[in-house]
Every structure is written in structure tokens, then in C-alpha cells.
Amino acid sequence: MAVPARAQRGHDGPARRRGAAARGRVRAERADARLAHRRRPRVRGPARPVPRLRARRHAEQRRHRHARDARAARRHRGLPGAPVIDARDLVKRYGALRALDGLTLSVERGELVGLVGPNGAGKSTLIKILATLVHPDAGAAAIDGFDVVGASGRVRALVGYMPDVPGLYQDMRVRELLEFFADAFRLRGARRRAAVEGALARAGLADRADTFVEALSLGLKQRLFIAKTLLHAPRLLLLDEPATGLDPLARIELRRLLRALNGEGITMLISSHILADLEDICSRVTFIAAGRLAGESAAATPRSLTCEIELLGDSARALTLLRERADVRMVESAGARVAVEVTGGPEAAAALLRDLVAAGCAVVRFDPRGGLEERYRRAFGGAAMSPRP
Template structure:
């Protein structure tokens, strides 16, 4: 869906992108994460055909962004970080205008508008002026607008900024639904919990370059055998749990205190499930079990350290 190779873009006083590369498949929902000024917006603008790149190659759905921008625009929907909206238009008129701007012809045009109204939950407010909508509803309308021409790829630059929790939840649900429908999504956001919830992959970017996650466990096995961290909250005597851990080959306790245990097991989620089963069989009451590995916040901290802008 997206093929970016050694992309470079400079501004007068700064460098936007410095050799960034990315390959994204059509079934992915990729989160783009990085500090302010990392080049996320520049990257999305280049993909959206708004900015020309200085060097490197960018292809969207097989079309070169610089050579064939019109074809690229037919396949993507772009939502900028601060998206404007025509306040003095009615909701129906707003959608009709963009349906025409995407050259949709009847009856496809009518169907697309109805679908957009349905999707945004604004079907009964078609005659209302856009200015009367709250920020959350405006964001829904904007998302419905960029879906009018049924794009295969969505480029979302900080779509959740300024939204209240309910609107954010709705946005997340909608993105999950779209992803399930087969729309590839590249989303940039600073709200890591949202990205963690919806993304199939996270890409880190800083100073316009790809950033690899640093490994912070100094005692990690040298043969790079996969390990998984398990976080366990339990009730009952810790002697029992100690016995279970002792019976787990290769298990390494990272932290242990009253009713809490953090340990690393060789293997993956399958081994974590087996370990949980062993705990339950041993009669330990489990209050909380988390074996998802390091969270996105932890991964972000590893990737960028204390880097701030």
C-alpha cells in the first residue's frame, strides 16, 4: 500500500525528513510515533501529495506520489492535524460539495452521501449548519467526508487532538471498523494508549529518520531467544508462587513484593498461558495477569529516552 524509500525533505531552516523508509501493507493499521518536530506531519503531507519530496521514492497503491498525484488522491483520504471545515454550509451541502470534488456521479454520489451521513451519525441533522456541531461531531463529519470516495488508505494526522473521551472512543471504534473493512490506516498521534489499542504496528520516527527500539534488559539472553514478561497480581501466600516459579525452567524474577510478581519467561504468549494455567492449578487466586510485554509508553521511553523538544 505504501512504499517509502530513503525519503528526504528539507525546509529553509530545518530538515523535515532525513532518509526515512517505510513499507506498509494493505491490511495494516500503523501508528506513527515520535516527538514534536520528528517529521510525522511532513511525511503524511508528502503521502497526501501536498508537499514534494527532495529525494527518495514514495509510492501509494503502486502510484508514484510526485509523478501521478491525481491517481494517488483517488486512493487515499487525508485528515490534517488541524482540519478546517466550512462553518457556513449545511451538513448535507458540505458532503455534496466534496462528493462533487471527488467526481462522484449519480447514483454513486447519492449513496456515498447517505453512507457518510449514516457513518457519522448525522443523518437526521442533514439540514443543520456545520457551525452548530461540537468538535467531536465535526471530527466525525470530517472523517465521513474523507471516506466519501471509498479510499483504500487513510492518512490521519493527530485525529484525536481536542476530542473528549467519548469522542475519542468513538473515533477508535470507527478506525477499528474501517480497518476490519480492509482500509489501510496510517495514523500519527501522541495519545499512545489509543494507538496501543488499535494499531497492528508502531513505527517510531525522530529527526526525520526511522528509530529502532533499544533493548534495555542487560541480561537478555545472548542467543536472542524470545522472552515474555508476565505481570501477576495474586492473593494468598507467596510460598506457593515461589514453588511454581522454581518449577519453571528459565524463569527470571524481575520484581516481587506482596501480592505482586513481575517475571520474564523464555518463549512467547503460549508459554505465558501455560504459566498462568500452572498458577491456577496450584490454587493461587489470580487478580490480574498481563503478559503483553512492554507497553507502548515503555517502548516509547526506550526509543526516545528523555528526548524532548
């Protein structure tokens, strides 16, 4: 098959020259456009700060915060004789939920106060507000006369806070962790060394100073966290469920430590569900439910006990004796089982049991309940008499 020959162009020299000239003009116009675009002024955003400028800006922000706290502290200066905790009409909302609903609480210097209530009552929210970690939506709270919002820097210097789930750096040694937090509290020189050594001695960990934190038992970790909380010598301890997960021996050691700290003059507010522990160490207990106080605060060890009595055989003689005693009030009677309230504490309960036995009553069970558990059941529901096992 024959391929057609390429058409020959005649006199194409001038045409080529004209085409080259046109292409040259286009390239020149494009170059001029690019040059004009470079020379056009641009609207630029703020330049990114170099690390040195960023550090300077952060330092200025810290100075402004310290100056703000100092001005606020002058406005909210601590008042002589003011309660260590003075919370009035606190309200805190999380969306539609009111965690605190007009709560008012006062704690005097040197008190060890227990905070008791069901889950979701607002205990942790109250403690976080007092520790300056959460701001209330309404109401006011002061620590030693300093407002928790207006003088938060001064408040943090007075408060030691232990959350319900305390965090410790597991890969640090005990002394290393205490030195780390001493630096965080801005302790320097001899004061820093004395605080660390004192914390080791207080926690009973002087012989474990080079042990990794992860190797400690849960009870020792709790004691280490409390010792860390005390590094800056706070006047008030806020403890949220400090005994959670501890075995009985660790709880005994924790109670001993808290009593000793309270004996040194440290005021404490403790939230806990372990009523027996609070009854053992607290000067008084406050009930809280649905973000409000559920009744008045009362002494941890009351002057009246609720006794559950189970009798064998005829209970008529025992019921007659119980009704005749001036220090006994009938609460419930169900066949051979009786619940009474005894005024006068453990001594009066022991005397009642002795009189029942002396009168010939066959007492199968005599269970005096330390009033805190009974008052909790009355405040938050539940029958006065426990079910038969």
C-alpha cells in the same frame, strides 16, 4: 504722504505687439512639442488580460496539468502486487532541520499501521509527502505503485487525508458541507447523491443532516470529517492524530469506525500519541524518531508483557519462584518491587500471579503493561519501572 505717479511709457504700441508675437511663438512651439510627444512610439508593457482571457488561460493551465499527470501516470503506472505505501530513503529538510532523514516504510494492502514517535519525529511530514502536499528533497514514495510526485493526480484519487487540525466550515449545514466537498471531488449525478447519503449514514449523522456544523460535538465533527474524507472512495486513509481532544466515549466510537473501515478493505496509516488506541486497533506499529525508523515494526499486541510486582514483607520466596520459571526474565529488582518480562501474553501473566499467590507471596500490586507502552519507553527513554505514586 504723496504717492509717486506711475511712470508713463511713450510709444508702447509696437513693444506690446512684439511681446504678443513672441508669446504666440512660444505657445506654438509648446503645442508642436506636445503633438510630437503624442506621436512618438511608446514601449508598452503587456496589456492586462480581460477576465475572459484570464479564465481561458486558467482553463489551458488546468488542461496542461491534467495532461502532465496523465503522462506521468503512464510512466509511473501502478504495479500489480505493489505495496499500498512504498517509501524509500525519504529526506525532507526545512532549512537546517532534517524532518526526514532517509526513512523507509512499506505498508501492505489491508493493513492498519500505527505511526508512533515523540513530537518532531517526522510523522506529520511523512504523511504530508504521502498525501502529495509536500515534495521530498530526496528519495521516492509511491501509493499503489504511483509516484507521489510524478503522478500526484492519480495518487490523490486513491488517498483520503485527515490533518492533525482538520478544518470544517462551521456556518454550513452537515449535508451542505458534504455536497460542497462532493463537488470538489467532481462527483456528479447519482454518484454524488449516493456518496453524500453514504457519508451521512457512515458518520451516524443522517438525523442531523440539517444541523449546522458548529452545533456538533468534537467527536461528531471528527466522524463528519472522516466521512467527508471517504466521499471519493479512497483505498488508503492517512490520519494524523485523529483522536486528539476526544473524550473516552468519542475515542471508543472512533476506534469502532476505523475497525469497520479496515474490515471493508481500506488500508490505513495512523499517527497518534494515544498508545492504548493504537494497541487496540492496529495490526502493527512502527516507531519513528529524528526522521528515521526507530527499530523494526512489530505487532501491536506482543507475545511478551512487562509486569511490575510489589510485594509485602519478605520477597525472597517470590524472587526464587520468578527465577525458576522459564517464561519469566528478571528486568529489575528494588527491594519489595520487582519488574519482570513474561513470555506468552496475558495468559502467562495471569498464571504467574496465580502461582505467586499459591506460594504464599503477599502481592500488593501486579501491573502487566501491554507491551506497546513498554516498548515505547525502551525506544525513546525512561525507566522500565514507574515511580511509586
